[in-house]
Amino acid sequence: MSELVAAALDRIAARPPLLLALDFDGTLAPLQDDPERSRMSPAAAGALAELAARPDLVRVALVSGRALADLYRLASPPEGTVLIGSHGAERARVSGHGLDRQDIRLDDAQAARLTELAARMQAVARGRDGVWVETKPAAAVLHTRLADSAIRAAAEAEALEIGAELGSAVLHGKNVVEVSVLTADKGSAITALRAELGAGAVLYAGDDVTDEHALAVLGADDLGVKVGEGDTAARYRVADPDALTAVLVGLAERLPGNG
Numbered sequence: 001m002s003e004l005v006a007a008a009l010d011r012i013a014a015r016p017p018l019l020l021a022l023d024f025d026g027t028l029a030p031l032q033d034d035p036e037r038s039r040m041s042p043a044a045a046g047a048l049a050e051l052a053a054r055p056d057l058v059r060v061a062l063v064s065g066r067a068l069a070d071l072y073r074l075a076s077p078p079e080g081t082v083l084i085g086s087h088g089a090e091r092a093r094v095s096g097h098g099l100d101r102q103d104i105r106l107d108d109a110q111a112a113r114l115t116e117l118a119a120r121m122q123a124v125a126r127g128r129d130g131v132w133v134e135t136k137p138a139a140a141v142l143h144t145r146l147a148d149s150a151i152r153a154a155a156e157a158e159a160l161e162i163g164a165e166l167g168s169a170v171l172h173g174k175n176v177v178e179v180s181v182l183t184a185d186k187g188s189a190i191t192a193l194r195a196e197l198g199a200g201a202v203l204y205a206g207d208d209v210t211d212e213h214a215l216a217v218l219g220a221d222d223l224g225v226k227v228g229e230g231d232t233a234a235r236y237r238v239a240d241p242d243a244l245t246a247v248l249v250g251l252a253e254r255l256p257g258n259g
């Protein structure tokens with residue numbers, strides 16, 4: 001961990017309660033060709049559990065584009081973790097008896113739009129090698145990670161057009177185009193959570209363009225970490241999920257009574 005990041009951890013550890021808000025895919029869990037295989041390393045899971053065990057000092061949130069149920073299943077987050085799914089459209093808290101969750105409720109028009117959207121995204125994927133569609137409670141996602149570059153570019157362009165045509169919220173992430181019938185973004189979710197928890201500071205880490213919404217709402221007393229390459233509003237950068245795990249371990253060591 002760099003001296004700069006270490007100094008920033010010293011600062012935010014002294015401003016409890018800290019909101020520790022982390023993206024999942026590409027940040028805690030290395031990217032995979034098959035999204036069902038995404039998992040945190042044992043070291044990342046251990047650091048998160050240690051931090052979540054100090055709710056007086058740290059409130060842990062996972063902030064993901066994943067459908068909430070998938071995020072819960074794949075991340076196996078510790079008790080007390082707040083889960084933000086579908087880029088902010090879904091919300092839950094991990095309790096001792098499972099998930100306390102707020103379900104997405106679509107009205108009839110939104111439900112009809114989602115059905116049409118999913119059918120049109122399936123049509124984009126049809127006959128294109130390496131392109132497939134994931135459906136979520138309020139969105140359809142075109143995945144192109146396994147396609148060659150020409151197929152990927154054509155498929156993503158068509159999916160973006162569908163989003164524009166249906167007037168839906170469109171997010172263009174890493175080898176994904178997601179079109180939702182609800183408007184949500186990670187920045188609004190972080191702003192709401194910060195206020196709700198009365199957080200003294202926020203540490204947000206993410207790897208994708210969709211995380212930039214959250215990194216953009218951070219202030220001078222917060223700590224934004226970009227994982228991997230690419231343009232970012234974050235002040236700090238680490239190379240990969242393992243390097244982020246080292247930051248989480250460093251934070252745990254700075255909590256009073258630890259280290």
Ligand SMILES: O=P(O)(O)OC[C@H]1O[C@H](O[C@H]2O[C@H](CO)[C@@H](O)[C@H](O)[C@H]2O)[C@H](O)[C@@H](O)[C@@H]1O
Nearest residue numbers: 024025031032033035064065066145174175176
């Ligand atoms: O906000 P996140 O937690 O980063 O979720 C964003 C998307 O993650 C998943 O897709 C990404 O990860 C996959 C597994 O590593 C990878 O195959 C894909 O190319 C990535 O874009 C998930 O499948 C999407 O629904 C999420 O929106």
